[in-house]
Amino acid sequence: MxxxxxxxxxxxxxxxxxxxxxxxxxxxxxxxxxxxxxxxxxxxxxxxxxxxxxxxxxxSETYSIEKPKLPVLVDNSVSIAELNQTDQVSVLLEKLKNNENLNEKFDLSFFSFGSDFEELDSLSFSKKNSNLTKALEATDNLFKNENAPTILVTDGNQTLGSDYEFTSATYKNAIYPFILGDSTTYTDLKIERLNSNRYAFLKNKFPVEVILVYNGTGSVTSQFIISHGGATVFRETISFSENTNSKTLNFTLPASNVGLQKYTAQIVPLEDEKNKTNNNKQFAVEVIDQATNVLVVSDIIHPDLGALKKSITANEQRTLTIKKPSEATSILNEYQLVVLFQPDRSFTQVYSEIKNLKKNTLTITGTNTDWNFLNSIQQEFKKETSLQTEEVSATLNNNYGTFAVEHIGFNDFPPLKTTFGDLSVLVPHEILLGQSINGFETGAPMLATLELNGKRDAVWDGEGFWKWRAQLYLQSDTFQEFDVFMGKLVQYLASNKRRSRLEVSNETFYYNNNSIKILAQYFDKNFVFDSRAALNISVRNVETETQTVFPMLLRNNFYEVDLNSLPAGEYKYTVSVADESISRSGNFTILDFNVEQQFLNADFSKLIRVAQNTNGTAYFPSEVDRMIEGLIADDSYQSVQKSELKTVxxxxxxxxxxxxxxxxxxxxxxxxxxxxx
Structure with a gap:
């Protein structure tokens, strides 16, 4: 006082x-x-x-003693079991939990990781991927204001994420790797990587790239073979030595039959190889007999055109051609979708031909659009504009039901530029993206889809969406989210198929180490998305006749199921709606590939370098007690007395x-x- x-x-x-x-x-x-x-x-x-x-x-002042944190990260992936290290993990955890001196000095917490990072409940060693970078970054953020040395229990083999060695220099706390696995080098041939297209066109050839790696001493020779349906379609003799221990093969294979074509790649194993699992890899290509051809008609040069081409052709089933209005009129019938980019009076003949052919269109407008011409040439939408321009932001309509759209952060994207005025759609339509100005929604559409008399159209009022694609790349190092969004829009507009009340979307094949998801949408009789329905999917294994029923869970404006629990094989499925006589069927294939089974040894050299980069120490399974004693004896980790002053x-x-x-x-x-x- x-x-x-x-x-x-x-x-x-x-x-x-x-x-x-x-x-x-x-x-x-x-x-x-x-x-x-x-x-x-x-x-x-x-x-x-x-x-x-x-x-x-x-x-009043109170005092408390705060012990240093000691997070323990345990690799829960399949490779730990493949290297026969599960007992070593159990011994380590038991000693850490029961050592009184260690628990007196540190506040221990336990986490596990595979592709995700989570608090340790139990260990199954069944995770199909390991992302060490994600686990270390999550721990670093979780204990960013703490003196928290980290024990990393792993074999050091990473299958997802950026390289943890190069990001370790930014970690604030020391890392103490507990290295699981054998450091002995065995003779081994393996398929390090195989790249191929997911799609190919009938009677064309598709490229295949294979990287083969040899670990061992001396020179060896083997055969690399690709087989399809019991027949060998490619064979090459490969020689390796200690100095030439990798080979990259580039070749093409013919796409002779329509449908899913499965191939098996094999590097014939050596007699003394210990791990023969990594000598084989399955891959598949879906052969289609027709591509979706998209024509973009534009009289100007604009960055949006480049973004359109990259996004649409990211799916190899689609091709895109850009033409001037004077060149486009005679070739419109060769394309399933016509994109009209910033139309003006030079588009007069194009619109006349589109009307005769009843072609589906996507109209993209902006500051170079001649709205007087556009209002007079078509009757689907109009806009009373002035010579002024304005910037408008996008807001996703969560109730949009024409096709499934995931929220990729539209609200945070840079605004698009358009001419001043409200866009009015004069025919039945559904707004996909709405307009907002300075955070206030105007009620006008930015992107709307129209469907009338079997013809599908869309109007996108705003230029500059190339910035959206660039921003997503800066955030996630990939254009995929934007390309998928554009792909769904093009897929809808390029089709004249009659709309169904139950729509199901799935890939033709999946690898079993990746997410296996099937999406569905269900609409009421007015074709409004129905979030009250109960959807189930019945999945049957073609070979074993085993049938399993999964509920589909509601997520935003579509239903979803994750089938990662299914083993590799061919499957048929039926999606049905409870209390309704509506269902959709299809099929898919799960290809067997477990990347965690490809490793023979621990990556001990990388883990040792990570320890050195963070001022930590690496330990092997025989050094459990030495690791515990070292942590206890380290004077840099001391309890801190904290005082709290309260004024009452x-x-x-x-x-x-x-x-x-x-x-x-x-x-x-x-x-x-x-x-x-």
């Missing part, structure tokens, strides 16, 4: 005493004993009330209020008892 507050309290005491003395000591009519009692009670009441008005503040105002002290109530009540009862009331 300050000196001023103490003076106020003394004054309050003097005033309270003076008032009590005046009321019960000067010419009082009460007996001496009652006067003393009433005077004391009144003094307490008055003094307490004045204290509340002064409201002095009291400071008297008005928060409830006991003083209770005292006032008590004194007033006591005075009232005494008066009542003595007949003074």
């Amino acid at each position: 300050t000196t001023e507050t103490i003076v106020y309290i003394i004054i309050a005491g003097v005033i309270s005493f003076a008032l009590a003395l005046f009321m019960y000591g000067y010419k009082t009519k009460y007996s001496k004993s009652l006067s003393w009692i009433f005077g004391i009670l009144r003094f307490i009441t008055l003094f307490s009330l004045l204290l509340l008005l002064i409201n002095p503040k009291f400071k 105002p008297l008005i928060d002290w409830k006991y003083l209020l209770a005292l006032i109530v008590l004194t007033l009540s006591a005075e009232w009862f005494i008066r009542k008892y003595n007949g003074l009331i």
Whole structure:
């Protein structure tokens, strides 16, 4: 308390005493004993009330001891079991949990990781991928303000994410790798990587790239073979030596039959190879007999055209051609979709031919669009504009039901530029993206899809969406999210297929170490997305006839199921709606590939370098006790005494209020008892 507050309290005491003395000591009519009692009670009441008005503040300081954190990250991937290291993990965890000195010095916490990072519950060693970078970055963020050395229990073999060795220099705390696996080098041939297209066109050839790696001493020769349906379609003799221990093969294979074509690649194993799992790899190509051809008609040069071409042709089933209006009229019938980019009066013949051929269109407008021409040449939408321009941001319509759209961060994208005025759509339509200006939604569409008399169209009012694609790449190092969004829009517009109340989307084949998801949308009779429905998917293995039923879970405006629990094989599925006679069927294939089974050894050299980069120490399974003793003996990890200073105002002290109530009540009862009331 300050000196001023103490003076106020003394004054309050003097005033309270003076008032009590005046009321019960000067010419009082009460007996001496009652006067003393009433005077004391009144003094307490008055003094307490004045204290509340002064409201002095009291400071209290508490002390606590905070131990340094010791997070333990355990690799829960299949490779740990493949290297026969599960017992070593159990021994380590048991010793860490039961060592009294270690637990007295550190606050231990346990986590596991595969492709995801999570708190340790139990270990199955069944995760099909390992992302060490994600686990270390999550731990670094979780304990960013703590002195928290990290024990990393792993074989060091990473299958997802950026290289953890090169990101380890940014970690704030030391890393102590506990290296699982054998450091002995075995003779081994393996298929390090195989790249091929997911799609190929009938009677064309598709490229295949294979990287083969040899570990061992001396020179060896083997055969690389690709087989399809029991027949060998490619063979090459490969020689390796200690100095030439990798080979890259580039070749093409013919796409002779329509449908899913499965291939098996093999590097014939050597006699003394220990791990022969990594000598084989399956891959597949879907051969299609027709591509989706998209024509972009534009009379100007604009960055959006480049973004359109990259996004649409990211799917190899689609081709895109850019033509000027004067060149496009005679070739419109060769394309399933026509993109009209910033139309002006030079598009007159193009619109006339589109009307005759009833071609589906995507109209993209912006600052170079001639709206007087556009309003007169078609009757689907219009915009009364001036010569002024404005910037508009996008907002996703979560109730959009024409096709499934994932939110890729539209609200955070840079605004697009357009001419001033509201866009009005004059035919039945659905808004996919709405417009907002400075955070306020205008109610006007930015991107809307139209469907009338079997013809599908869309209008996108805004230029500059190339910035959206660039921003997504900066955020995630991939254009995929934007390309998938554009791909779904093009897929819808390029098709004249009659709309169904139940739409199902899936890939033709999946690798079993990746996500296996099937999406569905269900609409009511007015073709409005129905979020109240109960959808189930029945999946049957073609070979074993095993049938499993999974519920499909609602996510935003579509239903989803993850089938990662299914083993490799060919499957047929049926998606059905409860209490409705509506269903859709299809098929898919799961190809067997477990990247975690490709490793023979621990990557001990990389883990040792990570320890050195972070001022930690690497340990092997035989050094469990030495690791624990080293952590206990390290003086750089000490408990910290923390103090907390609290300032509490008297008005928060409830006991003083209770005292006032008590004194007033006591005075009232005494008066009542003595007949003074």
